[in-house]
Amino acid sequence: MTIATIDTLATEIVRGRGGGPAPTRTIVAYGFWIFILSDIVMFSALFAAYAVLSGNTAGGPTARNLFNLHNVFIETACLLFSSYTCGLGMLSAERRQPARFLLFAAFTFALGAAFLTVEISEFAGMVRAGAGPARSAFLSSFFTLVGMHGAHVTTGLLWLAYTVAQVLVKGLRPVVLRRLACFSLFWHALDIVWIGVLTLVYLMGAR
Amino acid sequence: MDGYERVFDDRSPGVEQQESTANFLTYTVGLGLAIAATIGSFIVSQTDLLWPPGVPVGLIVLAFAQIGVHLVFFLHLGSGPDNTNNILALAFGVLIVFLVITGSCWIIANLNDNMMPMPMR
Numbered sequence: 001m002t003i004a005t006i007d008t009l010a011t012e013i014v015r016g017r018g019g020g021p022a023p024t025r026t027i028v029a030y031g032f033w034i035f036i037l038s039d040i041v042m043f044s045a046l047f048a049a050y051a052v053l054s055g056n057t058a059g060g061p062t063a064r065n066l067f068n069l070h071n072v073f074i075e076t077a078c079l080l081f082s083s084y085t086c087g088l089g090m091l092s093a094e095r096r097q098p099a100r101f102l103l104f105a106a107f108t109f110a111l112g113a114a115f116l117t118v119e120i121s122e123f124a125g126m127v128r129a130g131a132g133p134a135r136s137a138f139l140s141s142f143f144t145l146v147g148m149h150g151a152h153v154t155t156g157l158l159w160l161a162y163t164v165a166q167v168l169v170k171g172l173r174p175v176v177l178r179r180l181a182c183f184s185l186f187w188h189a190l191d192i193v194w195i196g197v198l199t200l201v202y203l204m205g206a207r
Numbered sequence: 208m209d210g211y212e213r214v215f216d217d218r219s220p221g222v223e224q225q226e227s228t229a230n231f232l233t234y235t236v237g238l239g240l241a242i243a244a245t246i247g248s249f250i251v252s253q254t255d256l257l258w259p260p261g262v263p264v265g266l267i268v269l270a271f272a273q274i275g276v277h278l279v280f281f282l283h284l285g286s287g288p289d290n291t292n293n294i295l296a297l298a299f300g301v302l303i304v305f306l307v308i309t310g311s312c313w314i315i316a317n318l319n320d321n322m323m324p325m326p327m328r
Contacts, residue, residue, distance in 0.1 A: 033293060033296060034296055084234055
């Protein structure tokens, strides 16, 4: 190996990938990854608020007598399976199989919508029972944290519908695939946040 | 694609670069592990399988395990050199999350300890 070869090799190692910029797709997904991490940092503040305030029930209902783990289990299953179908949908899109992609996207949407339905009926039941966000610091922080996650899921559903419309109109072009990849990252990240909600709020609270 | 180009190729999170039949399998294995962790945490929280004071620790361990499963099998974050940027960003995010949550709990617990006793209503 001559000095020149070693020099070229070193330059290429420094640049990362044999010279030249990374593909657009890598850059887009990396940027979106940074956004997702910042979103998770935002969630961590809400988690911290809940952890600090969860004992301050002001004589009102506590976590133990409010939460129905049966519903929570259904919500968890919905989100987990929608994450799975989202991944499979992304796979079909990358393999340019529009029909399978649309099928999996429909599953993802239906499971996400089922999650939201259960969550909204749970919230409505709590408010009817006099355990609304104004009742105690515990309930304020509960509705803020879980409601923020629900708002993200709602946004995700709108975004999914918008992306599917793009696939229908424009087809599985690279630019549409990049947007799909961002959506799929977002959806998987929501499932990861839900693991935190499930553990900290529901499973630890219901004991 | 020669060997070392692949090694130094950047990889984006959530994207499986080499397409193969293993992809479907990856998601399915991930789903199976995630279901096991979820059911495990429900069992731990609802039964006395674990020593009761240790239950929160058990739940946290299961939650971290499941987050790891999601990161590896759904978001395809590996330990290869092509993933360095993504892992580095993740590590920074985890640091901030840790600081915010433990910092808040620590400070507020300290404030509660030093609070003057208040008359109860």
